[in-house]
Amino acid sequence: MEGLAQTGHLTLDAPTLAANHLCSMWQGMLVTEVRMGVRHLPSDEELHHQVSSAVDVFWRRMGHLSQTDG
Numbered sequence: 001m002e003g004l005a006q007t008g009h010l011t012l013d014a015p016t017l018a019a020n021h022l023c024s025m026w027q028g029m030l031v032t033e034v035r036m037g038v039r040h041l042p043s044d045e046e047l048h049h050q051v052s053s054a055v056d057v058f059w060r061r062m063g064h065l066s067q068t069d070g
Helices: 002-006 015-027 030-036 044-062
Strands: none
Touching: 015 030, 015 044, 030 044
16 A cells, blocks of 8 residues: 555555455455354355445545556
8 A cells, every 4th residue: 555655556654454444344344244153255246236336335435546547
């Protein structure tokens, strides 16, 4: 994340904290619910949706990618 911030693709005051936030969003309640035994392991589709959604939220808040960047 520091590299993306240095190249102007992200606005980060604290790259380590931002990485922590992104990882927490990836996990959401899925991990907690599985550990508590109140749900089965998520399907590949559920995982893809969880991760994609988290990345979308993260980029909307922190990112500065143009259409040609990715």
